Amino acid sequence: MNGSYPSVACNRIQFGAGDVWTEMHKLWRDLAHAQLTFWDRDDSDDGEDAGSIKERRKQHSLSLLCVSLARFIRNLVAGVPRNQIKAFEDEPVIRRLLHYYTSWTSMEDEEASFAARILTQMLSNIITGNEMLISNLWETYFKLQEEQVVLIRLLASPNNRILLAVFTIIISCVHDSRSRTKILTRTSIGARICVLLLDDMVKLFDAEEGSDGARAYSIFTRIIEYGLIPDLYSKLTITDEIITPHQTTLLKLLDSYLQSTPVSSPGTRSRITKTHARLCPMLSNLCFSLSTYAQTAIRKSLHSPSSDVVSDDNINSPPAELDVLLPKVCEALVLTAQCIITITLASHGSHQRTSPSSSNSTASRTENIHEFFNQVNAEGVGLVENLVELLRLLDRFLPRINFGKPVATTYAEPHAQQQKGKTPASSEQELTPAVDNPGFNFLKRDLVRLLGILCSDDGAVQDRLRNCGGIEVVLNLCVVDERNPYLREHAIFALHNLLKDNPANQALLEGLEPSAQWDKDGVLQDIPGAVRK
Structure with missing residues (x-):
């Protein structure tokens, strides 16, 4: 025996080299048959109560046997390729048992949930570090019907320890393999798996299980680095929906990755x-x-x-x-x-x-x-023109918050009257001012910041912004708004980039006169005789 192996690894190699696998294969088949046909037998002759007790005992014994066998194989295959290959021969049987233990009724049972976790850990150990087995498993699962893919059933588990085990399997499969990651982002089964991964990440981070959520995050890191985020984002689209919750979560992960x-x-x-x-x-x-x-x-x-x-x-x-x-x-x-x-x-x-x-x-x-x-489309409109128009509308739509109070609210409170027999858009639910919705936070700030970056040291973009009224829009954003921290600073910086080395923009700014001013209460008041541009 090669002395470079630790004693534990030597024992695994020596034990796996014997005839143990013949018995293991038979034991897995018998166990699966007994478990999957358990409820087909009729023990009613013992009486209803006695029969129920007897059935529970038998079921408990089968679960214990499954857990014990899975633990044994989990340890036997760790880091030993030959043992992994021999154990993988039982993957179809293991998959059937996982399917049974992850059924809706079984997952409500603590014992079945424990068996599913140990089986998942065993399956993870069987393929870890073995490229041939990883490819075999991945290709097999993506050829199955969705209801037969146990990864999907495991990801739907409420048990965080089961989730951690299945995360490990998926990480092993996508690590250093763009082709397998591509399957994950371009197939219906892959999209279903990603949807569940996104749901699990939200759940784990909300429950402050950050370390477990980091495992799932590493899966999406691979997707980002392989340039497959656009494929996955498209797969998460729902017809007639401009944005879905899972797409939003994906954008959050992308934003986090880019900034870190x-x-x-x-x-x-x-x-x-x-x-x-x-x-x-x-x-x-x-x-x-x-x-x-x-x-x-x-x-x-x-x-x-x-x-x-x-x-x-x-x-x-x-x-x-x-x-x-x-x-x-x-x-x-x-x-x-x-x-x-x-x-x-x-x-x-x-x-x-x-x-x-x-x-x-x-x-x-x-x-x-x-x-x-900074490209423009066939109509001569680019991203900067589009954002200027949105900021112009937002200036009317969203009230500015100063000293904890909304300023210049853009619409009145809802009223109950109906006009011409029609109910206002709020007939089914009460309208709330835009100020109360956190979805609008940071919107003006980040959009004006983006404008300032896109026009930096680019005279052509500076001119385009001048022609579409961008200077006036940015100038109007040089204010304090608690919903948009540092809005004024970003607007001033954008204005600086608009004016830098651009005499035409500088001349336009010099010709502008304020049409309104802020009073002591932070309310914008028109200046008498001034004309709005």
């Missing part, structure tokens, strides 16, 4: 820049579509029932229609904007750090990332 992954070395810089470049199309399209949706919803809410025009005369009228999805859309828009901000700042910093000896592909990619978000 520093560009520290040339090798890391190249890999991260490549990841960023893969995300640009999805983030650009998503930001544009979410912003457009929000604009449409806000316009509908700002219109009075008798007018199709948003004006100062009707913005204090009861909203004609309020979209209940708008807060969720704005929450997703904040996350998307933060992702774009992180990517563009990283590309700018990476471009500055790129030395003449660095690869030309990396340098050009960092430049293209910034330029990508």
Whole structure:
């Protein structure tokens, strides 16, 4: 025996080299048959009470045998490839037992839940470190019908220790394999698994089980680094829904990853820049579509029932229609904007750090990332024009909060009267002011910050912002708003970037005169004789 093996590993190798596997295969088959056909037998001759007690004892014995056998195999296969291969021959039987112990009725039973956990840990040990078995298991599971995929049933378990075991299996399968990760993000079964992973992450973090949630986070880290987030995001789409809860959670994970992954070395810089470049199309399209949706919803809410025009005369009228999805859309828009901000700042910093000896592909990619978000469509409208229009509407729609009080509320409280026999949009539920919904937090701040970054040192974008009224919009955001911490500072910085080395923008600003001023109570009052632009 090779003396380099620890004594425990030697024992595993020696024991697994004997005839034990013939007996193990037979024992697994007999156990599965006894367990799966247990309720087919009729023991009613012993009387109802006696029969029930007898059945419970037999069931308990079968569960104990299953747990003991799984523990034995779990230890026997650890780190021994030959034992893993022999144990994997029983995977179909193990899968059938897992299917039984993860049924809805079984998962309510503590004993069955414990058996499912030990079986899952055993399955994890069987494949860990064995590329051939990992590929075999992954391909097999994704060819099954959804109800037969035990990973899905295990991820639906309320037991956190079971979740930890199945996370370990999935991590082993996606680690260092873009092809297997691609299957996870592009198939219906994979999307179902990811939905459950996202649900489990929310549950674990809410329950302060951060370490367990970190296991699931590492799965999504692989998905991000392989450039497969756009595929998964598309798979999570629901027809006629602009954004889904799982897509929002995915954006949160993406935002967290981008902000926690520093560009520290040339090798890391190249890999991260490549990841960023893969995300640009999805983030650009998503930001544009979410912003457009929000604009449409806000316009509908700002219109009075008798007018199709948003004006100062009707913005204090009861909203004609309020979209209940708008807060969720704005929450997703904040996350998307933060992702774009992180990517563009990283590309700018990476471009500055790129030395003449660095690869030309990396340098050009960092430049293209910034330029990508400043493209215009066939109508001559780009992301910056779209965001300016949204900020213009938000200035009317969202009341500014100063000293804990909303200022210049954009619409009146709901009223009970009906006009022309129609009930207002709030007929089924009471309308609440936008100030009360956390979905709007940080929205103005992050959007104006993004504008400031996109126009930085780019004269063409500065001119586009001037032509669409962006200077006036940014100027109006140089205020204090408790819903948008540091809004004024970010708006001032954006204004600085708009004016830098741009005489036309500087001249426009010099020609502007304030049409209103803030009084001592923080309320905007019109200046007599001034004309609004």
